[in-house]
Amino acid sequence: MPFATSFYRDRRLIITRAWGHITLDDVRALRQALAARPEFDPTWAHVVDAREDVQFEPEGLVVSNDIPSDEIHRLAETSVFSPWARRAMVATNPATFGRFRMYGALFEDQVDASTVGVFTTLEDAIEWVTP
DSSP states (O other): EEEEEEEEEGTTTEEEEOEEEHHHHHHHHHHHHHHHTTTTTTTEEEEEEEOTTSSSTTOOOOEEEEEOOOHHHHHHHHSSSOTOOOOEEEEEEHHHHHHHHHHHHHHHHHHTTTEEEESHHHHHHHHOOOO
C-alpha cells in the first residue's frame, strides 16, 4: 500500500504520507487499516501528505491517482473519521490538488461544516488542523 501513517497523541493528530500511484482499492484499504489500529481515534485531526517531494523511493515518486470523480463523491460520503474531525490534504501536483479540493467540497456538503482544508505545504496543513 502506498501509505505510511504516524500517530501523534500529544497533538491528537494522524499524518498519512502517500506516494506512487493510488487506486480506489488503496484508499479503501487505508481506511480499513486505520480503523483497525488500536491507537486510532476517529475524533483526531488527519493530514494526508501527498506532496511531490515525498521520497520513499530513491528516485522519488509523484503521487497520482486513477480515482474517477463519482468515486471521489462516494469516498466523501463515507469516512472512518468523525464528521467533525478536521482533515487537511497536502499536494503540490495541480491534478492531485484539484481532486483533493473536489473531495473537500463534496465532504463539506455532506456534513454542512468546514472541516476539510487543502494546502501546498505540510506546515500550513498541520497548523490548520491543530489550531
